Amino acid sequence: MNISNWLLRQAQVHGDRPALFLGRECLADYGQFHAEASAVAGWLGAQGLRQGDRVALFMKNRPEFLVLLYGIWMAGAVAVPINAKLHGREAAWILGDADAALVFASPGLAEDLGQAIAQDGRAVRVIAADPAGLADVQAHAGRAAPCPLAPQDLAWLFYTSGTTGRPKGVMITHGMLSAVCLSYLADVDHVSAEDGALYAAPLSHGAGLYAMVHVLMGARHICPVSGGFDPAEIFDLAAFHGRTHMFAAPTMIKRMTAHAQAHGLTGQGLRTVVYGGGPMYVADIVEAVDTFGPVFVQIYGQGECPMSITALSRADVTDRSHKAWRARLGSVGRAQSVVEVKIGDDSGAPLAPGQIGEIMVRGATVMPGYWRNPQATQKTLQDGWLRTGDMGVLDPAGYLTLHDRSKDMIISGGTNIYPREVEEALLTHPDLHEVSVVGQTDPEWGEVVVAFVVPRTGAVLTHAALDAHCLAQIARFKRPKLYAVLPELPKNNYGKVLKTALRDLLAGNTLDILH
Known part of the structure; x- marks a missing residue:
């Protein structure tokens, strides 16, 4: 199951649907999106890349990111998206650990990255991800069909933030990505062709993981001209496009709320804001709901189980009539459809509801392991369960409340x-x-x-x-x-x-x- 098949299917039946936007400007419909990704795949094959080879993306949020991502998958290669805010030396280390064959880098990032690669003595080809740098790529004959892949084949190497040491490469398979998308539709939100995904958080992480479900449903993909997060730009684009979805970290929602309150805005055009990636305090989400209305859904996940451990529904975030509404709003919701969640003691044995222990999860979206790191894999995956390192408690209704990392x-x-x-x-x-x-x-x-x-x-x-x-x-x-x-x-x-x-x-x- 090569997940790029979803793009091919949209192009076959709905090729004239608008697909890729830079700000307000439509750059490609689904037919063009597929043709450009196919050219990338053909070019990668001509460079000698084989199935399973790693290709990195060190890019700001631009439509080209999605074209290259799908081209990598169509070629059967593995994407290694790297956050554009990292230093060139940090990115170069990831390239070395992933053993990447080449990297596409945004203007302004390619130069520093090239210097860092040279200093480390690595042999990684850097391609500037601008019109001039991609001219030969886009002129290449396209691949006829996506490379046939199995669900367990690797799709994405997701590098953890590495706040306590060197980042680890989480292996994400095509089957995992498919399950993330189907769980999104079952547990998080509905998506239609009339919707638009606004990418203000890094495409290299949570926002990019939600791109696939929007391709599956033929929705629009909107990259801000700034290439990142600007509250004023977000509100302008949401009002222009309408029916806009975005993924946001809690700190982004705080800034959006403050900006809206300062300028008398209500978030016109925002249909859904999925938040996660860190703790969202009750006082902050209450203030955000009061400002924007019932647009929020919370998810809890880790790179090791991306975006899909639990979800707190739109109704739970908004409804204040239930006697336990505040406790539920302070939770991260209930287990998503594709996983099981339990609270374990030090040995992994299950604890009863109300007892605090380590959050453990197993299911279709749990990683098979860390890239070339069997010791870390063995420590984190035990008897089929992912030991998250997060502490939490389940209530009798299945709502999970976080109680910090065990080390905190x-x-x-x-x-x-x-x-x-x-x-x-x-x-x-x-x-x-x-x-x-x-x-x-x-x-x-x-x-x-x-x-x-x-x-x-x-x-x-x-x-x-x-x-x-x-x-x-x-x-x-x-x-x-x-x-x-x-x-x-x-x-x-x-x-x-x-x-x-x-x-x-x-x-x-x-x-x-x-x-």
Whole structure:
């Protein structure tokens, strides 16, 4: 099952449907989309690439990304999408680990990447992904049909963010991608040919994983002219195109909400915003729903089980009539159709509802393993179950609530404290914009709770006021012992807060501590 067959089928029957957009401009219908991808496949074959060879994409969000991605698959090769925000040396390391034969790189990225590759002594051909660099590719005779592949054949090497060390290459198969798409239709949202997918988050990650279901249904694919995330541009394109879907990280939704409130916007044209990739605090999603209405759906996944562990439905995100609505809104939803989810103890044995343990998942969207890393694979996949490293709890109705990564849990005086619970409490304070909680080593307690806080513009914070706010909502032993003020929280290229960087700041003893 070569997933590029879905593009061929759309081109055969609905070739005149508009497919690829740059901003408001339509660049290709489905017939042209397929023809251009077929030319890429033909060109790759002429370069001597064989089935299973790796081809990387180090590109900003442009329609060419999708053309090249599908061309790689039509040729039977494996795509290695790399986030365009990475440094050239980081991208070069991924190319080496993947043993990529060549890489397509956006203008402005190709030069730095080429220098990094040369410094590392690697033999990787860099193709500029602009009209001049792709001229020979697009002029090539197209491949007649997609390379025949089995569901277990590799489609995508997804490199984890690597916040605690070198990233690992998650092996994603064609069968996994098919299951992700079908689960999307069953558990997340409906898609029709009248819809448009707006790619404001990196196509190399979650947003790109949702491109396939929109090809399957013949929808439009819209890349912002900026090539990335700009709230004003998003609202303009959604209003212009209508029936717009997008995937967004929680930090993006916060920025969209603030922009809309500042400019009196309601998100006209936004049909669905799927959010995931990090914790979305209850106060933030309540504010977003109040601003945009019932457009939000939450998903929880990992690269190792992409986009498809759980989903919190549009109804659950929006409906506040249920007695447990706030608890459910603080969850990440219920298991998606293609997987099983359980909470396990240290040995992997199942725990009862209400007990906190490690989230474990198995099913059609779980990876077969890490690329050329059997030790990490053996540690993560045990008895058919993916050990996510995330801590959580299932309620009797099957709603899963996250309780941080196991490594982020704070043990103070022998008692477990989950940072997210403290963060949720603090974020209801009207003067706080962002919060992140970590543990600090303490000779008496083992660890104490430290909260890094970002105040709203013009707000004046005090230790006493924040303490009182916490004590009104959570147990005394959970409250932070220190509050450190930052202008913004450190984040990686995917918008996730870097708690390792916060711990480094603690070690530096140069913080602005509230008194």
